[in-house]
Amino acid sequence: MKSDKLALFGGPKTIYKKFKKYNSIGIEEQRAVNRVIKNGVLSKYLARWGDDFFGGPMVKKLEEDWKNKFKVKHAITVNSWTSGLICAVGAIGIEPGDEVIVPPWTMSASAMAILHWNAIPVFADIDPITFCIDPISIEKNISPYTKAIMVVDIGGQSADMEAIIKIAKKYNLKIICDTAQSPGAKYYERFAGTMADIGGYSLNYHKHIHTGEGGVLVTNNDILANKMRLIRNHAESVVGDMKFDDLTNMIGHNFRLGEIESAIGIEQLKKLDSLILSRQLVAKELYKGLENLNGLILPKVRENCTHVYYMFFMSLDLNQLRGAKRENIFKALKEEGLEGLSLSYTNIHLLPIFQKKQAYGKKGFPWNSEFTKRDINYKKGICPVSESFEDKNYLGFQMCMFEMDKKEIDLMISAFQKVWKNLHFLN
Numbered sequence: 001m002k003s004d005k006l007a008l009f010g011g012p013k014t015i016y017k018k019f020k021k022y023n024s025i026g027i028e029e030q031r032a033v034n035r036v037i038k039n040g041v042l043s044k045y046l047a048r049w050g051d052d053f054f055g056g057p058m059v060k061k062l063e064e065d066w067k068n069k070f071k072v073k074h075a076i077t078v079n080s081w082t083s084g085l086i087c088a089v090g091a092i093g094i095e096p097g098d099e100v101i102v103p104p105w106t107m108s109a110s111a112m113a114i115l116h117w118n119a120i121p122v123f124a125d126i127d128p129i130t131f132c133i134d135p136i137s138i139e140k141n142i143s144p145y146t147k148a149i150m151v152v153d154i155g156g157q158s159a160d161m162e163a164i165i166k167i168a169k170k171y172n173l174k175i176i177c178d179t180a181q182s183p184g185a186k187y188y189e190r191f192a193g194t195m196a197d198i199g200g201y202s203l204n205y206h207k208h209i210h211t212g213e214g215g216v217l218v219t220n221n222d223i224l225a226n227k228m229r230l231i232r233n234h235a236e237s238v239v240g241d242m243k244f245d246d247l248t249n250m251i252g253h254n255f256r257l258g259e260i261e262s263a264i265g266i267e268q269l270k271k272l273d274s275l276i277l278s279r280q281l282v283a284k285e286l287y288k289g290l291e292n293l294n295g296l297i298l299p300k301v302r303e304n305c306t307h308v309y310y311m312f313f314m315s316l317d318l319n320q321l322r323g324a325k326r327e328n329i330f331k332a333l334k335e336e337g338l339e340g341l342s343l344s345y346t347n348i349h350l351l352p353i354f355q356k357k358q359a360y361g362k363k364g365f366p367w368n369s370e371f372t373k374r375d376i377n378y379k380k381g382i383c384p385v386s387e388s389f390e391d392k393n394y395l396g397f398q399m400c401m402f403e404m405d406k407k408e409i410d411l412m413i414s415a416f417q418k419v420w421k422n423l424h425f426l427n
């Protein structure tokens with residue numbers, strides 16, 4: 001697209017205004033931090049069996065509040081959701097060389113947690129409507145080595161848990177739910193992340209609620225909960241005193257969340273419902289303003305479920321764009337002052353680590369066929385839906401990064417409308 005074509009758009013350019021950055025931290029969190037500092041206890045963990053194995057008062061309070069809010073038996077805080085995923089995969093008793101099915105349309109940590117235990121990620125494609133893992137593709141990818149499914153509730157809504165739970169029962173598989181991006185989303189009456197053997201949420205700075213860095217695991221299973229607590233806090237040196245006789249994956253870490261972060265988390269959790277509601281109201285306005293643009297496909301919410309809009313995943317029907325090219329539409333929208341748009345998310349199976357099949361050392365572990373006795377395919381083409389979004393028609397908006405008030409919403413809608421009126425210039 002040449003710039004003289006852009007000039008043909010007519011009318012004044014929208015005045016560029018930087019979108020306000022999302023900030024959910026307020027006076028409540030400041031006061032909570034001050035209380036912890038005054039108290040002087042910034043962490044109380046000890047890697048020894050006893051009360052301090054479970055952390056300090058703020059850690060315990062956040063876990064208690066989270067448990068009550070999400071209606072689960074155990075909530076376990078960790079210093080990041082990446083740490084949480086590592087605890088989860090370890091706790092289900094995964095063995096080196098076992099396969100875990102995971103979607104490629106996610107953040108790399110979903111698959112790295114599998115590799116962390118020398119197990120093997122196997123990629124199942126995503127559903128083109130919700131961008132979440134497709135149960136049909138899960139079933140196609142099951143092998144005699146499959147031990148678990150890593151579901152990802154991507155972008156703000158739950159995957160199709162009813163279908164996934166059925167498959168897991170049929171093949172005797174464990175389910176881990178990476179609900180990093182969708183805290184508070186509902187699947188029928190239940191919270192996303194709470195229907196799996198283990199689920200959990202990220203508390204990093206761009207999530208709905210956050211503690212800077214952090215995460216929370218949830219489970220209704222006492223044994224899995226204890227295993228995750230062990231992995232969080234130096235399992236190897238505690239497991240003996242705890243009289244825990246299962247030594248599987250008892251290499252521990254320091255994945256402990258501090259008292260300051262936990263105190264912030266307690267205040268943030270109180271705000272979750274209102275923060276979700278404000279995101280949903282913004283989305284409602286975006287649907288109203290964008291729904292008549294031919295060829296622009298807006299996010300669809302699964303029936304009887306809610307969406308919390310971490311992302312606003314859009315795509316394009318290329319046959320309805322009067323010949324306009326996606327890259328040119330993207331450029332034109334950016335020229336109108338829009339931030340947070342992107343043409344790519346991730347197809348993590350295409351990362352070098354999978355293409356080269358080299359994670360530990362130089363000999364290709366854990367894929368080395370002397371060890372696995374089989375070949376794992378990560379070639380382009382294994383996840384056609386996910387790949388074609390990235391290659392052809394994805395257009396995403398990172399809603400999580402911005403405070404969207406009326407001004408920003410209007411800017412976004414008018415920019416899209418203006419660009420759509422001028423699609424014929426964008427071929």
Ligand SMILES: Cc1ncc(COP(=O)(O)O)c(C=O)c1O
Nearest residue numbers: 080081082107109180202203204
């Ligand atoms: C889907 C998904 N999984 C895992 C993670 C990792 O979470 P954290 O940054 O808390 O380690 C993220 C972070 O953005 C994520 O979006």
